[in-house]
Amino acid sequence: MSHGAIDTLRLSAEEAGALLERRELGPGELFASYRAAIAERDPELHAFLTLVEEPVGDGVPIALKDIISTRGIRTTAGSRMLENYVPVFDATVAARCKALGMSVLGKTNTDEFAMGSSTENSAYGPTRNPWDPTRVPGGSGGGSAAAVSAGLAPWALGSDTGGSVKLPSAFCGNVGLRPTYGTVSRYGIVAFASSLDQVGPVTRTVRDNALLYRIISGRDVDDSTTVEVPAVELPTADQLRGMRVGVPRQLNEVEGIEAGVKHAVDAAIALAGGLGAEIDTCELPLSVDFGLACYYLIAPSEASSNLARYDGVRYGHRSDGSDFNEMVMRTRRDGFGDEVKRRIMLGTYALSAGYYDAFYGNAQKVRTLIKREHDALFERFDVLVSPTCATTAFPLGAKAQDPLAMYLTDVLTIPSNMAGLPSLSIPCGLADGLPVGLQLIGPQFSENRLFRVAHALELALGFDPVPGRLR
Amino acid sequence: MAITREEVLRVARLARLELDDGELARFQEQLSAILAAVSKVSELDLTDVPATSHPLEIANAWAEDEIRPSLGLEDTLANAPDRDGDYFRTPPA
Numbered sequence: 076m077s078h079g080a081i082d083t084l085r086l087s088a089e090e091a092g093a094l095l096e097r098r099e100l101g102p103g104e105l106f107a108s109y110r111a112a113i114a115e116r117d118p119e120l121h122a123f124l125t126l127v128e129e130p131v132g133d134g135v136p137i138a139l140k141d142i143i144s145t146r147g148i149r150t151t152a153g154s155r156m157l158e159n160y161v162p163v164f165d166a167t168v169a170a171r172c173k174a175l176g177m178s179v180l181g182k183t184n185t186d187e188f189a190m191g192s193s194t195e196n197s198a199y200g201p202t203r204n205p206w207d208p209t210r211v212p213g214g215s216g217g218g219s220a221a222a223v224s225a226g227l228a229p230w231a232l233g234s235d236t237g238g239s240v241k242l243p244s245a246f247c248g249n250v251g252l253r254p255t256y257g258t259v260s261r262y263g264i265v266a267f268a269s270s271l272d273q274v275g276p277v278t279r280t281v282r283d284n285a286l287l288y289r290i291i292s293g294r295d296v297d298d299s300t301t302v303e304v305p306a307v308e309l310p311t312a313d314q315l316r317g318m319r320v321g322v323p324r325q326l327n328e329v330e331g332i333e334a335g336v337k338h339a340v341d342a343a344i345a346l347a348g349g350l351g352a353e354i355d356t357c358e359l360p361l362s363v364d365f366g367l368a369c370y371y372l373i374a375p376s377e378a379s380s381n382l383a384r385y386d387g388v389r390y391g392h393r394s395d396g397s398d399f400n401e402m403v404m405r406t407r408r409d410g411f412g413d414e415v416k417r418r419i420m421l422g423t424y425a426l427s428a429g430y431y432d433a434f435y436g437n438a439q440k441v442r443t444l445i446k447r448e449h450d451a452l453f454e455r456f457d458v459l460v461s462p463t464c465a466t467t468a469f470p471l472g473a474k475a476q477d478p479l480a481m482y483l484t485d486v487l488t489i490p491s492n493m494a495g496l497p498s499l500s501i502p503c504g505l506a507d508g509l510p511v512g513l514q515l516i517g518p519q520f521s522e523n524r525l526f527r528v529a530h531a532l533e534l535a536l537g538f539d540p541v542p543g544r545l546r
Numbered sequence: 547m548a549i550t551r552e553e554v555l556r557v558a559r560l561a562r563l564e565l566d567d568g569e570l571a572r573f574q575e576q577l578s579a580i581l582a583a584v585s586k587v588s589e590l591d592l593t594d595v596p597a598t599s600h601p602l603e604i605a606n607a608w609a610e611d612e613i614r615p616s617l618g619l620e621d622t623l624a625n626a627p628d629r630d631g632d633y634f635r636t637p638p639a
Contacts, residue, residue, distance in 0.1 A: 159625075160625055161624070161625065163617060163621040163622075163624050163625070164617070164621075256600075256601045256602055257601075257602045257604070270599060270600050270601065296609045296610075299607035299609070300600070300602070300604070300607070302602065302604060361590075364586075365586060365587060365590065367583075368583060368584040368585070368586040368587050369587055371580065371583070371584050372584050372587060379561060383562075386562070387627055387636075388626075388627070388634050388636055389625070389626060389634055390625030390626065390627075391625070391627070392627070393627035393628065396637055397637065398637050398638055398639065399636050399637050399638065399639040400562075400639075401637070402636065402637045403562045404562050404563060404564040405564055407561075407562055407563050407564070408563060408564040408565070411563070416563055416565075416569070416573070417573065417576060417577070417580075419561045419563065420554070420557050420558065420561060420563070420573055420577060421577060421580060421581070423557050423560050423561040424549070424553070424557045424577070424581070425584075427557065427560060433585075433588055434584070434585075434587070436597065437587040437588050437590075437592055438584075438587045439597035439598055439599060440587075440592040440595040440596070440597050440598075441587045441590060441592070442597075442598040443595050443596055443597065443598040444590070444595060446598055446601065478576055478579075478580065479579055479580060479583060482580075493601075494601060495601020495602060496601075519601075519602075
């Protein structure tokens with residue numbers, strides 16, 4: 076039983092905003108209602124790493140992945156390295172939310188430096204899936220997804236490099252957007268792989284997602300990779316007449332796909348046909364076969380460079396050492412966890428003399444082929460659809476000892492990320508009581524189209540985003 | 547493709563990571579498996595394929611040449627593990 080002014084479990088951010096606007100509820104009461112839900116359910120879920128006691132704005136509150144710098148609020152990136160790090164400035168996305176009166180409820184759990192697919196790589200312990208606490212919420216942004224799913228926050232921000240918004244959204248029954256590369260500022264985001272990292276909204280509804288994307292997107296002078304973004308439209312249509320939907324065979328028939336996932340996704344695609352969309356199968360032969368290899372060279376290489384900054388000098392953890400070099404080597408030994416070390420080593424190797432051309436160089440060329448393969452399909456199709464993941468949420472510990480098995484979790488989210496394309500995961504049904512994610516992929520800057528398709532499907536599917544055990 | 551213990555040590559030194567013997571053995575095995583999997587990128591004919599370093603075609607991102615406030619000294623040093631007045635302090639090189 077929640078002791079807040081209202082029950083947050085079924086409240087969308089749009090509805091919460093309407094309550095505030097009609098003055099049926101004060102911003103303090105709304106904030107307190109989410110705090111009550113957190114007090115009740117987060118001891119089990121562990122979605123939050125740091126909580127904020129008091130609201131600072133008069134708008135709808137938000138949870139932020141702990142990879143997003145927040146002035147005066149500890150930002151750990153899920154790492155011991157930043158256990159006591161308190162940013163002295165706000166990330167642009169945090170500043171834009173605050174400027175609209177949105178109070179930060181807290182910072183959500185993540186795999187260390189956003190490297191992982193289950194949130195089990197967090198130095199502060201895993202987050203649990205609200206649908207089944209013996210299972211992972213997905214990663215890396217499992218905290219944001221679990222928080223939204225369990226009504227601990229009306230909406231949240233995550234970051235997506237290989238699938239860290241889409242995968243947890245799929246596992247927890249949320250709507251998660253990975254925006255077109257360059258549409259959302261990374262200023263103040265703890266960097267992982269700079270040619271891939273994007274911040275994206277995690278929400279209960281498609282309209283909430285569009286609302287939040289509208290707030291965070293657009294050119295930022297502090298991030299020179301950002302561009303002007305087309306005006307974001309809130310979707311209203313319930314029909315898909317004339318929409319050309321491609322079903323890439325290699326994504327939809329990927330090895331290891333669970334029968335329940337296949338069934339739910341096929342049913343959603345058939346439903347799209349019923350709403351007037353033209354459905355046809357198509358091929359992405361290279362992207363699935365080579366995407367994972369390409370990603371696990373490019374992302375660790377960029378990470379090895381980005382994480383060189385953690386040297387115990389300016390901020391973050393420092394271990395003792397008799398000279399400078401020993402101090403740095405011990406700082407990184409003690410501050411980084413296993414998966415982060417593994418990726419730094421992999422990236423350092425791939426970039427080192429004698430290996431650069433065969434690994435990083437070739438991966439960048441394969442990336443070109445993956446991009447071309449997608450571009451060609453968008454001459455025939457408006458959107459592509461597939462499962463977000465071949466499986467539903469897996470049990471805690473199931474893949475923790477096998478890095479390669481964990482990497483495979485992202486095989487369906489990675490290809491479109493490599494191509495810089497926007498993609499959206501929406502819940503399309505349940506398999507054995509666990510949510511199944513449908514991935515919609517569009518050409519660059521087609522977020523409005525993805526929202527339109529997703530909204531029509533959302534209305535037709537009637538998925539209940541409240542975890543069964545919390546209803 | 548197998549990577550030797552010496553190569554793991556070399557990479558760890560390049561990456562400024564002190565590893566213990568257990569980590570060395572574990573990373574040698576895991577990195578060998580991962581490298582075998584990612585070596586797949588060399589199976590394709592990549593002649594005349596340009597590299598993509600960045601998925602957007604943007605060049606010359608201009609910003610107004612204007613003076614904006616930067617972090618002050620206290621903010622800059624606020625998270626320093628050790629400081630000496632207005633300087634970051636480290637062990638001797």
